[in-house]
Amino acid sequence: MTTQPMANPTSLRSGLVALLNSSLVAAVLVVLIIAFSLAAPEFMSGSNVLNLLQSVAVIAVLSIGQTFVIITAGIDLSQGAVIGLSGVLGAGVMGATGGAGSIILGIAVAVAVGLGVGLVNGLITAFTRVPAFIVTLGTLSIASGIALLVTGGEPIYQLPPAFDSFGTNALGVFPDIIMVSVMLAILGQILLRRTRFGRSVYAIGSNPRAAALSGLPVRRNIVLVYVMSGILSAIGGILLTAYVNSALPTAGAGYELDSIAAVVIGGGSLFGGQGTVWASMLGVLLIGVLGNGTDLLGVSSYSQTVILGCVVIGAVYIDSFRKRVAI
Amino acid sequence: MIGVRDLSVRFGPITALNGVNVEIRPGTIHALAGENGSGKSTLLKVLGGAQTPSGGTIELDGKPVIFADTSQATAAGVGLIFQELSLFPHLSGYSNIYVGNEPRSFGLMQLRRLREDAERLVRELGFPRPDLERAVAELTVAEQQIVEILKCLSRKPKIVLFDEPTASLTQREIRPVLTNMKRLRDQGYTVVFVSHYLEEVFAVADRITVLRDGSVTLDEDMADVDRDRILGAMLGRRLTEFYPARKAAPLREIVLKLKDADCSGIEPLTLEIRKGEILGVAGTVGSGSAAFGEMLGGLRRLRGGSMALDGDRYAPRNAADALRAGIAYVPEDRRTEALLLDLSVASNMSLPLVAAPASSLVTARGFLRLRRERRLVEHEISHMNVRPGNPFLPARALSGGNQQKVVLGRWFLYDRTCLVLNNPTKGVDVGSKAEIYKFIADLADSGHTIILISNYNPELLGTADRIIAFREGRLIASYDRGEVTEDDLLASTMGGIEAMLVEEETL
């Protein structure tokens, strides 16, 4: 009956085009970049771009995991605590063993921590009626408590020099840590839009009962989504530890609020069924550009938080009128 | 007497009514029928003052009138009862009836007067009296409707308009509503109602006006028309048969065998279902008909006995198991149980096929074959005649009938041996219903087995090869095609005494 070919939003290229054309957030981002460049000429300088990308790398990785979780109508509040715990345990192992293999071992330990916390989050959320908000709030306390217990509140400074330099190295204006984030974002987007697993994430978020009746392994996939978020948080912890070249047990505290904000700014709905990794990355960039730009203009940090709040609310409000493309 | 002359209503580029002329005679029950989008509800709203005309006039007793809003219509004697009841849930029936219109004396409300007036109304009309003291939220839907009617009548209209009064009621609750409409007419009111269901129109209406695409296609006394003519006027084509005839008979081969199969909600039953058979399952809400379907679909665990599918033992632990074995269950409430409303029509349709193991839409590594998905979905949309035909619209944008066609389309994409359909035409417009019956017949003709659970007996009588009836959890009867009348089937499902009571009410 239909003769007119319709634009397919699931293909990579037209997805980007659709995003730029219809996303107010993308437009605001572009306008902000132009505006800041005009107001502060150093905004587009190499060192500032480097600084900006470094400052958003960790939140970007968190936002990838948070995107998946939020699409399933869940939420992961434990991301920041996982950063702290995986950071100190990984750094501790790196410092204790030493030698060439210590970095790999430390990273493996950190990832294992993230996997473990994610598994707990996923199993409780999928198999009990406890809402994800409460579950991850609980693991947040437990994880940050363990981090403080293990370290006695003290930071860990002994890190292998190769690891330290990874945190600050850059290729031109692109720091190594942002390359990791970008790679993970690309993988995340492909997983979300091009695989059966990704399709099931949208289905579970939109209507878990209908998803189950269509034969999808709903519980298993919910667990997987939280495990992913945990592992990505641990990777975020590794990146942050490298950047700051020390592991603080409280590192990353509160970062989950930024990752949730980024996903929501990018168009993810807390009711589930909507959102993409690309869009969340736009949200991350918006938050980062706003912070960096206002820093450069010398706006006091008190005003910055007010401005960020207003822009976030404004962008999401106006964005709610935009007709979303259904997956 | 009320009517419209040359009435047009336009919403931007869309014309809902186009030069319509209708006359409602006083003291009659006049039905407005038509498919979704025909304009029947818009016409009713114009009569009730809830919609302003873009052209043409409303005539009351021969004189043109203008209703700027419903209160002006009420003042002129026209009362409108919406489909979504407008009661305040926490107020009592009495308060709701007189809200905004309380009898006052020196500015104080006289509660006693309120009560007396309400009691008088109920008595005069002879309605079964709901408890008007309690908060209306505690009443049944049918009782709430009576309160709504009383509220309308308290303003002393001469004409009462009902917008789809039985849309959300169960079988038992429908008959009293129809009786109430007859009572109103017998008391001298004029009643106009909009309905999807021809059975109701035939039961109570004196005259019928059929609308299609905003124009009147039939306007006659009920005595002068039959079902075929009405359907033809609604759909714009001659319908030889609303329920299509089967082209192939069910095969001899048994596909599903249940022996003392027992789950929560039903008692053990033994049954054999043949390949290519349409098995109708009758029974009121809670009778076990739905539980039976859920057991077949893997949603209720087998407590005892056994099931076999194509000779192999069949004991699914969940819906995914059932699907893998070859049985798909289509639930009754598509909005909450079957559809992913935020997702596109395409994703909705392809979901079970995407979820299936060794699926043609998924590579071995788990990647989606998007181009193939799109081809298959577009083909199926065209086959099922889903309108609008854009596969990327979100499912919530479609009407009920088209949404149901999307849900059914899944099982054309992902071929399963047996489909269990639970009330598949509920809340679906007439045109889509006819299409769905045809799809069911097609599936059965090509060797699929359909288990059709329905609360609407005429549908079962029209389509099924065999009908089994449930009552209070037990399988109590089985009839082959043509062996049972509607009344007998009703009696089976509702039990002898209850059926007699209901019949008395309609006399």
Add this chain to the structure above:
Amino acid sequence: MNVKTLTRRSAICVTRSTGLAIVGLMGAVLVSGTANAAPQKTIEFIPSSNATPYFLREYAGVKREAKKYGYKTLFQAPSVSTHVGKQIGMVYTAITRKVDGIVLVPYSPTALLPPVEKAMAAHIPVIATDSTLTPMKAVTFTAVPNKKAAGAVATYAANMVHGKGEYAIIDYNLSTTSGRDRRDGFKAAMAKFPGMKFAGLQISHSIPQTALTETQALLERDPKINVIFGANDRSALGVAEAVQRMHLQNKVVVVGFDADLGEINYIKSGVIKASVLQSPVLMGETAVKVLHDMFKDPTKTPPKFIPLPYHMVTYKNFQDPTSIAAIRQYIAGYKG
């Protein structure tokens, strides 16, 4: 969607977003009140948290000294002190903005090294105040000798309880060197009193409410505690509040560091027996003076460490003129 609708929608999008951005920027410029490319020298103060009263007083000192020489000042700090990443970013931004000098309170002695080194390489001198860097790559480090100061107040407290009992510490963090030094100095001095046992340490992150609940927990668990040290203004405030609520001011000796109006009142009422006061205003002034000397004569090398005086105010001596002068460092115009 046809081209016309697309263009129209994009046009609306862009107009709306430009409007939003312009409003936002106007607000930003209005609020910041900074002009571009001023020929005067600019000094940026980057403490580790933007809401600690001590640092706000230090900034007052920075501003006062800068005004003498006609320098402009800027204030940037993370709102949550644990966000060391943010502080690092702020130093980089200061470099990008080409300020002329930075006064820093490094949240972590090693994390802030790379940005400080970069600043020094870009000919932007960095003065570390209150907490230091390891290794000390800034131009100068100026602070109160935290270990000695903490030791002094520990000795005072121990003497008050005749050298017998248990002591607990509520520290603000263990990331900064100042946080660690105060803990180490307190414990070292207490070690000289064999009758004093260490009962435990908790972290408050400079949040009084946290200090309060932790103090309550410590006292509930171990009623033998008779000395509690709140290692900075926010911590001491919480500790004092807790002790007062539990009516233990006669049994538990509370000692602290720094002072604000709340703490001064507690000293006057005797809930806090003693507090080591630094000289925040002087700290800020000293840092700016060093920068000024460097601007005037870049060849001179300033001293690596400039110690600052401290004064112990007690519930007995808070009326003395020296105490009042010390308190005035924290509360502008304090007269007694």
